[in-house]
Amino acid sequence: MPRLLATQSHVVHGYVGNKAATFPLQCLGWDVDCCNSVQFSNHTGYGLDKVFGTITDETDLKQLLSGLFDNFPRDYQALLSGYLPNKNSVRCMGTYYAKFKEENPEIIWLMDPVMGDEGQLYVSEDVIPEYRKIALSPKQLVDIITPNQFELEILYGEEIKTKEHLKKALEKLHRTIPVIIVTSCDCKMFDDQDFIYCVASMKGKTPVVYRVPFIDSYFTGVGDLFSALLLDRVYKILSNPTTTLEFEDQVNNVLNVIQKVLNVTRSYTSGKINAKMGSALEMKEMELRIIESRDIYETININEKDYVYTRL
């Protein structure tokens, strides 16, 4: 049975960060070791005055990761990193993960470089060089990254306005990272604004563009669920040299699972699906129904939609 270590945020109530990633991965048979970079009552979309809890400080995070890797130096087949609250925690995760990866080169590291969205940073600016250092390391540490377009631009160093430009950015980042999934691309680059565009690129192959229906409501944690499922699906390819599974289909499958989870989630809301950020009672209704979706995570190729739209 595979085991992975996930370092990201923990919320007591609701499903983002480790709470969104852990249960689905456990349902898929993973032993998930969760290192919590924060413990908050709930996610910040509830309004900053309604979030309580603390950040795991650098000394504590160092001790946890060093204690863990000392005790279990060969136990993980995969590493996952998501939201980390500041420069020190990103650097700390990067240092320990890099060391583990160098000692266990066959393992898979998925890094979600959580920095911001749609032109807005939600971490402090000094986090940027830390993520760039890890992503662009000539040691080729990270196997998969899952940035949104804004985060991709930060790692690449330039704004991306055209498909050609996007292709160039992917090519450049592939020098150090074999798998890149851009979770939401600026729809202006494509045609129809009622959709979300996602680009999956594996080094040496033509990047595939997927188009999924845009759900006009505010769900938090979708990206974290996406990274977790993607890690499982890509692990199944990379860990098995004789696999017949195709990368393109595996990403399509993840998008199908996400759509099904969103449908389950919507079926539980009381009709109003346009919750406002900062309204605690409305936010509570918009939490992903991760538990109620228990039987969805494993479904492979059952009533699947083909979301492939085009190739770059």
Place this chain on the structure above:
Amino acid sequence: MTSTLRTTKKVLSIQSHVIHGYVGNKAATFPLQYRGWDVDVLNTVQFSNHPGYAHFTGFKCSTEELVEIVEKGLVGALDIKYDAVLSGYLPNVQALQKMAGIVGRMCEEDDNVQWVLDPVLGDNGRLYVEEQCVAVYQDIMHRSKIFLATPNQFEMELLVGMPIRTLDDAKRGFEQFHEKFPRVTRVVVTSLELSDFSNDNVYVVAGFDSSLSDEVFFYKIPKINATFSGSGDLISALLTDSLLNGHGPIQQPLSTSLGQVLWLVTTILQKTYELNVVDRVPHDEAIRIKDLKLIQCKDILKRNLVPSIGKPETIKI
């Protein structure tokens, strides 16, 4: 379609967190979630692994952090209605007192909230917490309305203030318990080594439900040649599910729930044991199994109709 969906039961679980392995919240969360519960997970500590390993690192959360998250966050800003609160390891006297105060108030203010309290003090004659916590737990259990308490043998001895070595001791222990803590409706002692059965290679799990009868009931469980960390935490979580999941129209008696939970737990322990001894030469010595194989047991946890481990025996008190 919406109207046919059940509402999801909500539990707040206040326990320790280990990154690696399955004790405390890590032992409780996945089984509860897999059986359909929306679990709010409040971690009282974060350790790399449990202290049963030679080395561990990590930290305890401050009392202020725990209090604020529940009082200002979950109960205050979010106004979450829980069906149950499951409380376990709290790292010090102050945290224990404050958190018990908050949970006690939640239960008094809302009859729907049921408190399942695991009075984590220690095991096998060794305390994990400051000695003062014994008196604090006695006080909490004296004052508060508690749906179910789940001490182990050592904790039961500390709470009632007498050694429990025989079936007769156990019976008197339950009498004492009910006398001292009349507001604790149900109690399950999660593992008892009793001299009456020392030749039968069994241990005993015993319970008492003051709302139903004046009988103590107990199950004799064949021993596996191993010790496990986290099995008590798993019992508390699964009892919470069995008693409060709301699947059935009426409240199931504790003895029935315990019989089913013990079937689940012994099946999980047996599978964990088998997965651990696969590559070993058979030997007589009991092995120490540090981590339950909970994920590998998900099909066991998934069962809707859970069989019972058997028929309980009873003693009148």
